[in-house]
Amino acid sequence: MEERRLGPVIGLGTWNTFGRDSATAQAVVDAALDAGCRIVDSSPMYGAAEASLGAALDSRRDVSVVATKIWARGVDEGREQFRRQLEWFGRVEIEQIHNLVAWEAHLEWLERERAEGRVERLGVTHYSPSAFGQLADALRTRRFETVQLPLNPHERECELELLPLAAELGVAVIVMRPLGEGALVRRTPPESVLDELGVETWPQALLKWALSDERVDVVIPATRNPEHARANAAAGTPPWFDDEQRRLVERFAA
Numbered sequence: 001m002e003e004r005r006l007g008p009v010i011g012l013g014t015w016n017t018f019g020r021d022s023a024t025a026q027a028v029v030d031a032a033l034d035a036g037c038r039i040v041d042s043s044p045m046y047g048a049a050e051a052s053l054g055a056a057l058d059s060r061r062d063v064s065v066v067a068t069k070i071w072a073r074g075v076d077e078g079r080e081q082f083r084r085q086l087e088w089f090g091r092v093e094i095e096q097i098h099n100l101v102a103w104e105a106h107l108e109w110l111e112r113e114r115a116e117g118r119v120e121r122l123g124v125t126h127y128s129p130s131a132f133g134q135l136a137d138a139l140r141t142r143r144f145e146t147v148q149l150p151l152n153p154h155e156r157e158c159e160l161e162l163l164p165l166a167a168e169l170g171v172a173v174i175v176m177r178p179l180g181e182g183a184l185v186r187r188t189p190p191e192s193v194l195d196e197l198g199v200e201t202w203p204q205a206l207l208k209w210a211l212s213d214e215r216v217d218v219v220i221p222a223t224r225n226p227e228h229a230r231a232n233a234a235a236g237t238p239p240w241f242d243d244e245q246r247r248l249v250e251r252f253a254a
């Protein structure tokens with residue numbers, strides 16, 4: 001699989017998939033890691049997903065890259081979330097401030113955690129274009145190394161300001177919702193279109209569509225199905241789409 005600044009370009013999301021179902025978590029995480037994925041994304045917002053993920057990674061923690069989040073209005077609550085994450089994961093490679101919640105307050109103590117080696121990189125996330133102006137302001141502080149945002153043929157607002165800004169500042173980009181929370185995979189285009197794109201499945205076409213923008217470092221599709229995790233990982237290998245192939249994907253995603 002191709003590697004960019006954060007490692008292999010296909011990761012794994014954990015929102016609304018396995019929750020506290022540890023058997024499903026184990027099967028999905030094993031399938032993703034076996035297929036070459038490394039980044040796993042979670043959050044205290046996703047119920048028991050972090051705990052299930054920690055258990056599933058267990059013996060393979062050294063080959064995984066944990067990207068999780070702090071989602072708390074106050075510093076004490078945020079620090080408690082971090083304390084539990086250290087129990088589950090040992091360390092956190094990418095600690096993101098979820099939806100910009102209290103980001104200035106959290107940055108101060110998270111920067112200390114990074115200086116002491118318990119966190120490798122700091123990031124910030126938001127799902128809504130209405131907050132992209134604030135997300136850009138946060139990036140301009142130059143205190144973040146990653147940004148997580150939505151990008152798929154139906155959600156392209158980040159192309160206006162955030163992707164150029166991230167490229168200018170050297171901030172790595174993590175793409176959430178590459179399959180539109182599943183809405184984009186309900187229809188499949190004809191086989192001839194997949195052939196033209198050089199992919200086996202429509203989800204692979206959507207993942208390649210995002211990764212064909214070289215400003216993107218990793219996409220993190222979520223699944224509760226190990227077969228889907230394997231198929232998604234296969235989209236992480238070049239060649240990437242040219243402009244014409246990207247437009248073809250956009251036409252069938254419309």
Ligand SMILES: NC(=O)c1ccc[n+]([C@@H]2O[C@H](COP(=O)([O-])OP(=O)(O)OC[C@H]3O[C@@H](n4cnc5c(N)ncnc54)[C@H](OP(=O)(O)O)[C@@H]3O)[C@@H](O)[C@H]2O)c1
Nearest residue numbers: 013014015127176177178179180181182221222223224228
């Ligand atoms: N949504 C948000 O607002 C948000 C916000 C912040 C962060 N994130 C992060 O970004 C991650 C990804 O976003 P997301 O989970 O919202 O949406 P997504 O990854 O775009 O879509 C997930 C959906 O796609 C389906 N899917 C995945 N692979 C498939 C395949 N090969 N074939 C058919 N269906 C497939 C899954 O169903 P199956 O289980 O059936 O495969 C699931 O319903 C999240 O899990 C989370 O870690 C999301």
